[in-house]
């Protein structure tokens with residue numbers, strides 16, 4: 739039984755449109771370049787593959803790409819775009835895909851959808867289990883935004899616009915976070931949606947990787963390879979299984 743929220747058909751149907759900014763070439767291409775260079779021809783496995791935002795362009799480079807995805811409606815959207823895509827509907831902490839992979843990856847903070855430390859540890863172990871010797875596990879993840887909280891405040895906005903207001907709340911005692919979204923529609927109505935996550939520190943990720951028998955090869959701030967510093971608000975980390 740997973741702790742993750744399960745994305746429903748409505749969320750799946752609107753995902754590509756509501757995430758359009760993440761499909762923009764200036765956002766997507768550097769990620770695909772980075773992963774394509776590490777995969778060295780593949781095969782690659784994406785955990786929480788969604789509708790294939792990253793997996794499809796990676797496969798279009800001639801690489802064999804498989805995916806694990808919890809939500810059947812999200813997998814259905816992927817299959818509608820790419821019939822026959824090798825996607826297993828299951829939990830990224832436990833689901834098994836046949837074969838050995840040179841690259842396993844999970845992007846856009848999706849590992850945080852596992853909301854217990856035990857499941858996140860299991861996810862690192864599951865990634866390592868799928869890797870060939872010398873293979874790499876790549877995670878793109880935000881650095882918890884705790885430094886953005888002034889004393890006494892429990893919510894930080896991450897977007898304030900005419901049609902959308904979003905802010906995060908954190909529970910520092912449990913490492914749980916919630917992203918709150920208020921969306922104003924053309925008819926003037928406002929809808930509310932939320933997504934829940936467990937935030938993870940980079941050093942905690944390294945420990946999870948270590949428990950899974952992997953070690954850190956590289957940590958950068960983004961897909962362009964910018965240096966990771968104490969001011970970085972995200973990281974792309976690469977751990978390697980021994981050859």
Ligand SMILES: C[S@@+](CC[C@H](N)C(=O)[O-])C[C@H]1O[C@@H](n2cnc3c(N)ncnc32)[C@H](O)[C@@H]1O
Nearest residue numbers: 742745786787788791807808809829830846851
């Ligand atoms: C932000 S979307 C990212 C999708 C895709 N990787 C992308 O970059 O566009 C998060 C995805 O994680 C999936 N997910 C959440 N919990 C999961 C779990 N425990 N196992 C597998 N997938 C999960 C959701 O269904 C959703 O498709």
